[in-house]
Amino acid sequence: MNTVEFWASRFLEMLGGLGVSLQLTVGALVMGIPLGLLLALGLLGKSKIVYYLCLALVEVGRGAPALVVLYVVYYGLPILSLRPEAMVCAYIGLTYTTAAYTSEYIRGGLKAVSPGSIEAAHALAMPQLDVLRFVLIPQGLRVAIPSLMGFAIQIFQATSLTYSITVREVTAISYSIGSNTFRYLEIFALAGILYAVITIPATWLTNKVEARLALRH
Amino acid sequence: MEERKRYSGKVDIGLKSPKYLVELAKVDKHFGSNHVLKGVSLRVKPGEVCSIIGPSGAGKSTLLRCVNLLESPDSGNMVVAGQYVDLARPLDKRSLLQLRRNVGMVFQSFNLFPHLSVLENISLPQRRVLGRSAEDAKAKSLELLERVGLADKAESFPSKISGGQQQRVAIARALALEPKAMLFDEPTSALDPELAQEVLGVMKEVAASGMTMLVVTHEMNFARNVGNHLVVMENGSIIEEGDPEQIMTEPKLERTKQFLSAVINH
Numbered sequence: 001m002n003t004v005e006f007w008a009s010r011f012l013e014m015l016g017g018l019g020v021s022l023q024l025t026v027g028a029l030v031m032g033i034p035l036g037l038l039l040a041l042g043l044l045g046k047s048k049i050v051y052y053l054c055l056a057l058v059e060v061g062r063g064a065p066a067l068v069v070l071y072v073v074y075y076g077l078p079i080l081s082l083r084p085e086a087m088v089c090a091y092i093g094l095t096y097t098t099a100a101y102t103s104e105y106i107r108g109g110l111k112a113v114s115p116g117s118i119e120a121a122h123a124l125a126m127p128q129l130d131v132l133r134f135v136l137i138p139q140g141l142r143v144a145i146p147s148l149m150g151f152a153i154q155i156f157q158a159t160s161l162t163y164s165i166t167v168r169e170v171t172a173i174s175y176s177i178g179s180n181t182f183r184y185l186e187i188f189a190l191a192g193i194l195y196a197v198i199t200i201p202a203t204w205l206t207n208k209v210e211a212r213l214a215l216r217h
Numbered sequence: 218m219e220e221r222k223r224y225s226g227k228v229d230i231g232l233k234s235p236k237y238l239v240e241l242a243k244v245d246k247h248f249g250s251n252h253v254l255k256g257v258s259l260r261v262k263p264g265e266v267c268s269i270i271g272p273s274g275a276g277k278s279t280l281l282r283c284v285n286l287l288e289s290p291d292s293g294n295m296v297v298a299g300q301y302v303d304l305a306r307p308l309d310k311r312s313l314l315q316l317r318r319n320v321g322m323v324f325q326s327f328n329l330f331p332h333l334s335v336l337e338n339i340s341l342p343q344r345r346v347l348g349r350s351a352e353d354a355k356a357k358s359l360e361l362l363e364r365v366g367l368a369d370k371a372e373s374f375p376s377k378i379s380g381g382q383q384q385r386v387a388i389a390r391a392l393a394l395e396p397k398a399m400l401f402d403e404p405t406s407a408l409d410p411e412l413a414q415e416v417l418g419v420m421k422e423v424a425a426s427g428m429t430m431l432v433v434t435h436e437m438n439f440a441r442n443v444g445n446h447l448v449v450m451e452n453g454s455i456i457e458e459g460d461p462e463q464i465m466t467e468p469k470l471e472r473t474k475q476f477l478s479a480v481i482n483h
Binding site: 114116117119120122123134135138139 | 285287310314315317318320321322324326327328329330331332341342345346387390391394
């Protein structure tokens with residue numbers, strides 16, 4: 001069996017693993033970015049208690065490697081007599097990492113919003129929550145979009161770490177195929193190609209969006 | 218607590234037919250150690266166009282921004298459209314929003330919402346603040362755009378129109394909430410003379426419609442021809458006040474004369 005035949009014979013299995021990786025990525029982003037937004041608002045808000053709480057969550061989340069976060073969740077939750085599945089632990093760990101990192105991008109975006117439009121919203125008698133919802137957040141997120149897209153690519157790659165807590169994503173599947181067939185190099189080369197098929201167009205898209213957003217202002 | 222409740226919100230202070238729409242009494246304000254407003258009192262009648270002039274740093278903009286509490290004064294009292302405010306106390310949120318609902322504001326730097334179209338800029342506050350339906354808000358917005366001569370720009374984004382056009386949209390946005398008074402904070406200072414004229418034209422029309430206006434400006438022609446109340450400020454105080462024509466032809470103070478000759482010859 002040459003390499004191409006070998007790849008073909010394992011392709012569906014690998015594709016299933018890629019599906020798990022993508023699922024984890026989407027889950028981490030869908031849950032993590034709103035949390036990142038909340039952390040960013042907490043960091044910009046007036047309450048000192050909320051500020052320090054958010055700061056601690058962000059600094060720990062960014063300071064600890066994603067792998068360590070995954071291990072802490074995986075080995076930590078059972079101490080609280082919870083026995084979540086590996087997938088659930090992976091979602092929790094990756095979501096936390098996503099929230100911590102994206103909060104910084106979003107905070108940067110919110111701080112870039114011109115104070116004039118916020119002041120105008122206040123002068124127009126808009127309540128504080130409306131000012132956040134309709135004026136500050138949409139403008140701030142728009143600024144943060146390119147960095148968030150860049151981060152999405154990174155967290156997609158970071159899903160490979162969940163292999164260490166037994167999630168059957170594409171890296172884990174590659175490893176088990178490798179250990180059954182001893183064709184490690186070939187199967188990891190295929191894994192690399194599969195990651196690149198997602199990340200390279202995603203990078204192009206990010207650049208395009210960045211250029212388009214830059215044009216509008 | 219009880220005391221605070223009594224003074225916040227709409228309070229009948231016994232004015233049967235309110236003579237003044239905006240009344241400021243002994244407004245005091247510091248920025249750090251800088252005493253920017255030194256017990257300023259000002260009364261503006263309904264329908265009056267009050268121009269506030271004076272050298273930069275005189276406290277004109279700060280005074281204007283106190284009227285809708287974008288700045289919080291240290292002390293003083295104020296009655297705006299029948300609402301009494303004790304400036305030494307923090308105002309509760311509801312009363313603050315009520316105050317701002319009665320007072321529109323136009324800024325030097327326009328301050329449109331850059332992520333919304335011209336139409337959405339005017340419609341959003343109507344929907345959120347007045348609770349108008351999308352259709353009603355849109356109809357009102359289009360009517361106001363027509364009035365400021367920008368009906369064809371409804372779908373444009375602020376960054377795609379000129380500064381003069383942005384400022385006219387900002388005026389329409391404020392008028393859409395049907396305020397009882399309008400504050401203009403150097404509305405033409407960021408514009409070249411030609412664009413300034415189109416904004417002044419709209420302001421003149423707004424004045425003619427009977428709107429009470431407080432205008433911080435360096436446009437002496439506007440202050441003289443459209444305004445009917447002139448306030449000269451310097452160093453945190455009002456130094457001269459009265460009929461614009463009279464002050465401009467025969468200022469009482471040497472300082473006023475000096476300032477006027479500087480801006481008019483400019």
